[in-house]
Amino acid sequence: MKDKILEVSAIKDGTVIDHIPAQSLFKVISILRLEKNEGMITFGSNLVSKKLGRKAIIKLSDVFFKDKDINRIALIAPEAKLNIIRDYNVIEKKVVEVPDEITGIAKCVNPMCITNHEKIPTKFHVTDKKNISLRCIYCEKITDSEHIEMI
Amino acid sequence: MKNKSLVSITDFSKKEYLQVLERAAEFEKKTYQDLLKGRVISTLFFEPSTRTRLSFESAINRLGGKVIGFSDSSSSSVTKGETLYDTIRVVSNYSEMIVMRHTQEGSARYASEITNLPVINAGDGANQHPTQTLLDLYSIQKTQGKLDNLNVFMIGDLKYGRTVHSLLMALSEFKTSFYFISPDELKMPNEYKLHLRKKGLSYHESKELDNSIKAADIIYMTRVQKERFSDPIEYEKTKNSYVLKNEMLENTRDNMKILHPLPRVNEIDINVDQNPKAYYFKQTENGVYVRQAIIALILGL
Numbered sequence: 001m002k003d004k005i006l007e008v009s010a011i012k013d014g015t016v017i018d019h020i021p022a023q024s025l026f027k028v029i030s031i032l033r034l035e036k037n038e039g040m041i042t043f044g045s046n047l048v049s050k051k052l053g054r055k056a057i058i059k060l061s062d063v064f065f066k067d068k069d070i071n072r073i074a075l076i077a078p079e080a081k082l083n084i085i086r087d088y089n090v091i092e093k094k095v096v097e098v099p100d101e102i103t104g105i106a107k108c109v110n111p112m113c114i115t116n117h118e119k120i121p122t123k124f125h126v127t128d129k130k131n132i133s134l135r136c137i138y139c140e141k142i143t144d145s146e147h148i149e150m151i
Numbered sequence: 152m153k154n155k156s157l158v159s160i161t162d163f164s165k166k167e168y169l170q171v172l173e174r175a176a177e178f179e180k181k182t183y184q185d186l187l188k189g190r191v192i193s194t195l196f197f198e199p200s201t202r203t204r205l206s207f208e209s210a211i212n213r214l215g216g217k218v219i220g221f222s223d224s225s226s227s228s229v230t231k232g233e234t235l236y237d238t239i240r241v242v243s244n245y246s247e248m249i250v251m252r253h254t255q256e257g258s259a260r261y262a263s264e265i266t267n268l269p270v271i272n273a274g275d276g277a278n279q280h281p282t283q284t285l286l287d288l289y290s291i292q293k294t295q296g297k298l299d300n301l302n303v304f305m306i307g308d309l310k311y312g313r314t315v316h317s318l319l320m321a322l323s324e325f326k327t328s329f330y331f332i333s334p335d336e337l338k339m340p341n342e343y344k345l346h347l348r349k350k351g352l353s354y355h356e357s358k359e360l361d362n363s364i365k366a367a368d369i370i371y372m373t374r375v376q377k378e379r380f381s382d383p384i385e386y387e388k389t390k391n392s393y394v395l396k397n398e399m400l401e402n403t404r405d406n407m408k409i410l411h412p413l414p415r416v417n418e419i420d421i422n423v424d425q426n427p428k429a430y431y432f433k434q435t436e437n438g439v440y441v442r443q444a445i446i447a448l449i450l451g452l
Contacts, residue, residue, distance in 0.1 A: 113255065115257065138257025
């Protein structure tokens with residue numbers, strides 16, 4: 001897999017996000033607010049992956065994420081891997097980590113939850129990091145991976 | 152506990168539960184105490200609830216305090232489209248504590264983030280109603296003389312009933328044996344059973360309301376509501392299977408007491424009301440002392 005990334009990585013400096021489930025590519029773009037990025041961005045989607053079936057990849061020139069920002073995609077791309085590129089070389093590899101708390105990304109599944117009625121950023125405690133399960137700090141209901149909807 | 156909000160029953164520790172119960176017993180001995188003289192508390196009932204609101208207002212009045220607020224949202228600026236955020240910000244300038252009930256779940260937690268005042272949740276939709284739980288605990292302690300080593304039977308709607316869930320969480324701090332009796336459709340959710348397993352507490356589940364209740368120290372009845380059933384035929388079949396009648400109580404323990412958060416529909420036969428084991432009306436009286444205790448402790452009085 002490493003060789004493959006290097007083959008398609010023609011960026012000099014920046015970040016490659018690999019192993020994104022193909023169906024989550026556009027959500028990842030939106031969560032990371034890449035539409036506002038002015039540098040060069042390359043996407044690949046529906047690439048064959050042994051692990052994910054079909055995966056997507058994003059290459060970003062001159063972009064380096066803070067852990068806190070990149071971990072926001074963990075909900076929809078828990079297996080994503082980052083390659084940090086300097087001068088065409090992978091100088092660091094990172095995996096995303098599901099944070100303990102998630103603010104303002106996912107919707108609470110409970111239609112009676114106050115966050116679905118007033119303008120409040122949602123806030124969850126992550127109660128299960130493997131089979132993503134979020135407990136709303138307001139209504140205390142669980143939103144599980146099957147029902148996660150992004151805002 | 153001073154200045155702390157009470158939104159969820161788990162906001163308080165076991166030690167704090169016991170502090171509330173101890174103080175409530177003092178208020179039961181002497182309920183009129185002028186601790187709140189000249190002070191103002193808001194009761195914001197966005198959703199009407201006669202019993203809970205009157206209980207709080209009685210508690211505040213017995214403490215010599217004044218109440219401002221509204222008893223349903225049609226008499227507040229909510230009808231003009233005001234957000235909860237704005238209402239709470241404004242009311243924060245008028246009093247030193249907010250007691251609120253709201254239909255939306257999580258509303259009290261949200262309010263506690265907006266204001267610097269302590270917030271007491273008097274019910275947020277189907278989520279939490281912690282003062283009910285504390286008055287349940289008080290009633291159990293008062294009638295049994297202890298909170299440890301009791302057999303607590305919870306009967307009826309164990310799936311949606313917020314009062315049984317909160318009571319289970321509170322009692323799991325003590326050495327309780329739980330017995331759950333409900334139709335299949337309304338069983339205790341797994342997350343609560345998992346919690347009991349983690350705490351090393353035992354529970355038994357059954358569909359039959361039968362003579363197993365002779366082992367009970369406490370029977371906690373709840374209402375089985377029609378709208379909880381997806382199949383109306385199933386409701387018709389089950390609705391009379393979870394009704395407590397006098398003859399069923401014959402072989403129960405002498406110390407056994409029946410609790411119910413009320414309102415009751417038909418799940419406790421009215422003949423039971425005369426039975427000395429019926430405790431649900433006395434339970435509401437206890438609610439006033441417990442709410443006096445919670446208010447006094449939070450205000451540091």
